[in-house]
Amino acid sequence: MIAVWRSIWREPRPADAPPAGRVDRLLAAAFAIAVLVEGLIRPGPGWQSLVTVLALAVVPALLWRRSRPLTACLIGFGVAGLLSVLQWATASADLGPSSMMAVLILLYSLVRWGSGREIALGLAFVVVVVALSLYVAAAGLGDITGGILLLMLIAALAAVFRYRADLWQRQEREIRNQERLALARELHDIVAHHVSAIAVQAQAGGVVAAAQPKQAAGILAAIESEASRTLAEMRDMVRVLREDTWAAAIPxxxxxxxxxxxxxxxxxxxxxxxxxxxxxxxxxxxxxxxxxxxxxxxxxxxxxxxxxxxxxxxxxxxxxxxxxxxxxxxxxxxxxxxxxxxxxxxxxxxxxxxxxxxxxxxxxxxxxxxxxxxxxxxx
The missing domain is CATH 3.30.565.10 (Histidine kinase-like ATPase, C-terminal domain)
Incomplete structure (x- = not known):
């Protein structure tokens, strides 16, 4: 168990986390609208407006859930914890708006795009907040079991998608390595062939240089042509290697x-x-x-x-x-x-x-x- 936690702690953040896009902006806007509508039509005590304002603090977290998953999770579940504390202090039945269920998306994002340390810290914080919420709500055994299973399901789903993305990236790297090996073979074949031809021509040139100067000049021209072709093809190969688009550009x-x-x-x-x-x-x-x-x-x-x-x-x-x-x-x-x-x-x-x-x-x-x-x- 200690070894597992060490591996999770040291695991880096995945490289496939995109910045906030259109989907995230639409999600944040939909959440803000749902919170405002629920705050207007839901009956409650005089501090219902404070609950609405606190819930709206989750909107930036939805925008940061990919690029800064730990920060987003801390904000989202921190707001949920504040609402539980407010509910306990005021002895209210239920202050949290139903739209606050959106914080579960932040848990998914933490496990999906967070580093090992971020996941460990974030999950510890989530456990504390959820335990506080269950205590304040005086939840029964059935509610506690259902809540724990729901959190575990979301975390497991995020872990599965994370693993699949990592597997796909490893396969891409393997394919790229195979392509680079193929290019290395191509480069080896090109250079070996042309250099061998140059060597043969140079040996012939040394033999006929004194007796047949005109033929030696032709041999030197052939050497120059072979050398130029070798350099040109080597440049093409090196350019393709740098561009990572060899399949379309390789001669x-x-x-x-x-x-x-x-x-x-x-x-x-x-x-x-x-x-x-x-x-x-x-x-x-x-x-x-x-x-x-x-x-x-x-x-x-x-x-x-x-x-x-x-x-x-x-x-x-x-x-x-x-x-x-x-x-x-x-x-x-x-x-x-x-x-x-x-x-x-x-x-x-x-x-x-x-x-x-x-x-x-x-x-x-x-x-x-x-x-x-x-x-x-x-x-």
């Missing part, structure tokens, strides 16, 4: 962009072939095929020893789409067995979409990466 690449990876003017050469109906793929699957091919190509360029040719083939396989990336290098070690996402990240990407990925030495040598993804993504 979409897919199978249709694979032919751009082909090249014949460098070693290894890259050939791209597309076969079958590759349209109407879900957007995640379309993008994943491109990124898997890009990552496998990057690994082959960087790690396939002696490779002169890399083939990227994509075809329709029943209700799935198959990607195969093969090189003709020496398969004594696993391309991509480096720090970063590598083959692990590729396998995770495929599994998230309900597909499979395998990598290993090919039957005729070299290294082969194969992935099969469902056309519509995970069920």
């Amino acid at each position: 979409h690449t897919g199978i249709a962009d694979l032919p751009a990876l082909a090249r014949t003017d460098a070693t290894p050469t890259v050939e791209v072939s597309l076969a079958g109906s590759l349209t109407r793929l879900s957007r995640p699957v379309d993008a994943a095929i491109y990124r898997l091919a890009q990552e496998a190509l990057t690994n082959a360029i960087r790690h396939a020893s002696g490779a002169t040719r890399v083939e990227i083939a994509v075809c329709r396989a029943g209700e799935g789409v198959r990607l195969r990336v093969a090189d003709d290098g020496q398969a004594h070690s696993s391309p991509g067995a480096v720090s970063g996402f590598g083959l692990t990240g590729m396998a995770e990407r495929a599994q998230l979409l309900g597909g499979t990925l395998s990598a290993g030495p090919g039957p005729d040598g070299g290294w082969v990466v194969e992935a099969v993804l469902p056309v519509r993504g995970p069920a």
